[in-house]
Ligand SMILES: [Zn+2]
């Protein structure tokens with residue numbers, strides 16, 4: 001083909017509609033591990049190293065970002081088990097660390113999130129509900145990080161490169177494929193920012209009481225049969241006071257006593273606000289997170305809690321795991337086991353949204 005005909009074809013290609021092609025999802029990988037050097041194995045095998053702002057590939061400086069083509073890649077970091085990913089891998093050196101971004105199609109991302117966010121053996125309908133929720137959660141939001149759309153941590157949605165069996169990966173991929181392109185939408189037509197959590201303990205919470213917006217499509221609903229998931233943690237009084245004083249604007253941390261605090265309890269029994277008379281107020285979710293961080297994570301497990309003063313400690317007692325908003329993963333698994341479809345499961349937790 002020559003001359004004008006070729007020119008016309010190129011023009012036609014340039015004008016072809018692009019809207020249907022979803023740009024790749026950009027996932028920031030392994031940031032918490034601060035990788036300086038790693039080995040990568042796939043169609044080719046390389047060593048990557050960050051030296052200040054220089055990127056070394058097999059010991060030779062290369063232009064950045066350096067992109068490893070779309071394939072199955074295994075990453076090995078010193079002192080860590082191997083991580084397996086499928087997609088293109090973009091690598092830069094930033095202040096002596098490797099900044100890794102995985103680029104993969106939306107449905108591949110959804111499948112990997114479903115695999116990471118659910119337990120093996122979960123019934124197919126619950127996996128399909130999680131796939132719709134993961135896809136909606138992603139599409140409803142703009143980029144959440146400076147150099148990527150999402151990270152691989154619970155801050156965004158989990159994406160593990162290890163510890164997922166081949167059978168569970170296959171089940172998760174089937175759930176993504178069975179619901180491909182389907183999202184929950186609000187009455188406005190916008191995609192719902194679908195939150196999800198591990199276990200509601202019997203009742204979900206009201207997103208508008210926590211986020212102050214109704215963009216989730218979720219509502220506080222009873223979750224019959226969902227186990228309470230009781231937990232309790234004893235927080236030494238000094239730790240309690242130091243953790244909460246900045247949040248509650250206490251004049252002096254030592255004056256902060258559990259007895260003095262008021263709790264505003266919202267729908268489903270979740271603490272919406274904790275108030276210090278004469279001081280400040282903080283969101284119940286923030287109070288739970290600050291106490292959990294002070295204890296080293298995993299102890300204060302939801303915002304449905306109460307304080308019991310024990311003299312030199314404060315006992316924090318609660319039920320449920322996670323923020324309690326939107327899809328309850330434990331409840332969804334039970335519902336799927338009882339024969340509910342993924343549409344019925346989504347309708348239960350997101351009564352203000354519809355499937356599109
Ligand atoms: Zn994130």
Ligand SMILES: [Zn+2]
Nearest residue numbers: 200226328331
């Ligand atoms: Zn539940």
